Amino acid sequence: MRTRVCDRGEAGVREASSWEYRSYPPVGPERTNRTRELATFLRSRRERLDPRDFDLPRRRQSRRTPGLRREEVAELAGVSTDYVVRLEQARGLRPSADVVEALAGALRLAPNERAYLFDLAQQRPRTADSPAATASPSLAGLVAELSPMPAMLLNHRFDILAWNDDMAALLVDFGALPPAQRNLVWLCLLHPQVRAFYLDRESVVRDGIAHLRTAWAAHPEDRALNELIAEFRTRDADFARLWAEPDVTVNGRGRKVMRHPDVGEITLNFEALTPAHDPDQWLLIFRPATDGDRSALEKLKTPTPAARSGGRDETP
Numbered sequence: 134m135r136t137r138v139c140d141r142g143e144a145g146v147r148e149a150s151s152w153e154y155r156s157y158p159p160v161g162p163e164r165t166n167r168t169r170e171l172a173t174f175l176r177s178r179r180e181r182l183d184p185r186d187f188d189l190p191r192r193r194q195s196r197r198t199p200g201l202r203r204e205e206v207a208e209l210a211g212v213s214t215d216y217v218v219r220l221e222q223a224r225g226l227r228p229s230a231d232v233v234e235a236l237a238g239a240l241r242l243a244p245n246e247r248a249y250l251f252d253l254a255q256q257r258p259r260t261a262d263s264p265a266a267t268a269s270p271s272l273a274g275l276v277a278e279l280s281p282m283p284a285m286l287l288n289h290r291f292d293i294l295a296w297n298d299d300m301a302a303l304l305v306d307f308g309a310l311p312p313a314q315r316n317l318v319w320l321c322l323l324h325p326q327v328r329a330f331y332l333d334r335e336s337v338v339r340d341g342i343a344h345l346r347t348a349w350a351a352h353p354e355d356r357a358l359n360e361l362i363a364e365f366r367t368r369d370a371d372f373a374r375l376w377a378e379p380d381v382t383v384n385g386r387g388r389k390v391m392r393h394p395d396v397g398e399i400t401l402n403f404e405a406l407t408p409a410h411d412p413d414q415w416l417l418i419f420r421p422a423t424d425g426d427r428s429a430l431e432k433l434k435t436p437t438p439a440a441r442s443g444g445r446d447e448t449p
Contacts, residue, residue, distance in 0.1 A: 168226075170350070171253040172220060174250065180201075181199070206236070211235055229256070230251070233256050248347070249350050252347070253350050272294075272416070280299050281431070281434060282419060283401075284300055284416065285297070285317075287317060287414065288414055289344075289348040290345070290348060294414070299433070302433040303430070304330065305320065317417075319365075322368070322371075326394070332390045401422060401426060402421075
C-alpha cells in the first residue's frame with residue numbers, strides 16, 4: 134500500500150510509504166517520557182552534524198541554526214519533512230523499525246547511539262530473560278581469579294553484583310555498605326570518600342549517566358532503575374545537569390587517575406567487558422598503568438583473593 138502525502142512547506146506532492154506513518158498512541162507517563170527523550174535525542178543528533186559533510190543541494194537561505202535542517206534529514210532518511218517535525222515535537226509517534234534504521238543512517242549514529250534510538254522507539258528485539266540481580270557462580274569465580282587486578286561485576290543499573298578484595302581495598306569496603314548503596318554511580322555521586330577519589334569526577338559521572346540512560350531506554354519498566362535515576366537527579370546537581378544532555382557515548386576502556394587516602398595518586402587502565410550470555414552485565418577490570426602504580430596496588434592488597442557478591446534489595 135502506498136500513500137500520497139503533501140509535505141507542508143515543500144513544493145509539490147511526494148510519495149511516502151504507509152509504514153512511515155505507522156504510529157501508536159502514548160500509554161501513560163512512561164511512554165510520554167520516552168517520546169520526549171526520542172524527540173530531544175533526534176534533535177540533538179541532527180544539530181551536531183556539519184552540512185558540509187553531506188552531498189546536499191545548495192540552498193539560497195542562510196542557516197540560522199547549527200546542523201542539518203529537518204528537511205535535509207528527511208531527504209536523507211527517505212521520509213517526509215512533516216514526519217521528522219512531528220518526531221522532534223514529541224507528538225506521540227512510534228516509528229517503525231525501518232524508519233528508525235533510516236534515521237540512524239541519516240544522522241550517522243554510532244553503534245551505541247543507534248541501539249539507544251531503537252530502544253527509545255521500542256523496536257529493538259528483547260531477550261526473554263530479565264536482567265540479573267545477582268552474580269552467577271561462574272562470573273563471581275572469575276572476578277575472584279582476576280586478583281591481583283581489582284575487578285567487579287555490574288548489572289545494567291551499575292549495581293555491584295560481585296567484587297574481589299583488591300577492588301574493595303582500592304575503592305571502598307562494599308560488604309560494609311547497605312545493599313541500596315552498593316551501586317557504582319551512587320558511590321561516585323553520594324559517598325564522601327569515593328566522591329573525592331577520582332581526579333576527573335565529571336568524566337566518571339558522564340560515563341555512568343551514559344550507561345544509565347542506555348539501560349533506561351532498554352528497560353523502561355525497571356522500577357528500581359527509575360527510582361535510582363530520580364534520586365540522583367534530586368540529590369546531585371552535576372547529575373541533573375549532565376542528565377539533561379542526551380549523550381549515550383559509553384567508554385568501554387580508558388585510564389583513570391585516582392587519589393587514594395593511603396597510597397596517594399594512582400593511575401589505572403580499565404576495561405569494561407560484557408559477557409556474551411548477558412549483555413546487561415559489565416565486568417570492570419583495573420590494571421596498573423606503571424610499575425609505580427603496581428607497587429601502590431600491592432600496598433593495598435589484602436591476604437585473600439576471595440570474591441564477594443551482593444545485590445540490590447528489590448523486595449517491594
